[in-house]
Amino acid sequence: MKLRPAAWILASAVTGASAYWAVSRVVGVESDVTLPAEPVTVVASEMTIGRSIERFASLTADSSILARFSTSGTITSVRVEPGSIVELGSPILEVDYRIVSILAGQRPSIRTMEAGIVGPDVAQLQSFLIDAGYLSAITEPDGQFGSATTRAVKRWQEAIGQPVPDGVVEFGDVVFTPEISDSSVVSPKLQVGQSVEVGVPLLVDARPTVSISLSLAESQAEPLLLGTEVVLSLNGESLGGVVDEITTTLGGRFASISLQPAVDPCAFVDCNTASETNPLAVPTTIVVEPEISGVGIPQSALTEDDSGNIGVRTDSGDFMTVVVVGQDRGIAIVEGIAAGTTLRVGS
Secondary structure, three states: OOOOOHHHHHHHHHHHHHHHHHHHHHHHOOOOOOOOOOOEEOOEEEEEEEEEEEEEEEEEEEEEEEEOOOOOEEEEOOOOOOOOOOOOEEEEEEEEEEEEEEEEEEOOOOOOOOOOOEEEEHHOOOOHHHHHHHOOOOOOOOOOOHHHHHHHHHHHHHHOOOOOOOOOHHHHHHHHEOOOOEEEEOOOOOOOOOEEEEOOOOEEEEOOEEEEEEEEEHHHOOOOOOOEEEEEEEEEEEEEEEEEEEEHHHOOOEEEEEEEOOOOHHHOOHHHHHHOOOOOOEEEEEEEEEEEEEEEEEEEHEOOOOOOOOEEEEEEOOOOEOOOEEEEEEEEEEEEEEEEEEEEEOO
């Protein structure tokens, strides 16, 4: 059957309209029809968050030097085992066959002390002789090396076995130290036959000053704060500690991190073997974010209700209040929902 012109035009219009809608659906031509967007959802699940940096820190130990040799020579005998506690006035060792002893005093020994001289070094010698019971003629040091002091020195020299007890304290026979305690010991590096020069450590503190530090790139150090938790591994033992100093280096590109252990690390390693030139390598974990386990969700799933309460929305749109117990790198550990709950994201 032939169509009349008017009918053909209408049929063409209808056919063309159908074709246009089909094309609009395929190529995305704008239309008056709006399709509802499906919400993006996630399922809450059990997980653990946290972040740490594992590095080797350098442990150095520097013993405080309490007394040094005042003369040079060769150690011909060691009367006190190196590393042993020292008693004032007792023989420590011999240098060129003369006994060396430690005495208390603020002033250094700079000369031979004998009859006729006067000075604060003599007063320090007299203080020892009075306290030890060798000098009874005076009760307070007067700094004058008289006959009574000479006799007292002879008695002391005989007691300690000085080869020639002549009442003369040769330069180098005594070394004065301003402090001495139960941790003051003969330097463990001394031995018979060793040549010593003026200034070589004679007496050191057995409790060395320990430093533990490491270097991090700026990007790694950026989240660290003073007090950040660290864990040090020493001979299989784990020691807690904290970051106690952060110093930028090399134009800010790196950071030097100083660590403070909770207990003395020398109880676990021999700190006497560590030095600036030969540090001990200590496996170290810096806890940037403490580990937290629980129900985890994307941080983008967190939202607020009209009252400002923090919570989430379920896939059905219901609001549930939660407590955020930890967050790290886009993940939040929350309390208030169960694992397996389906939640909307970005709602």
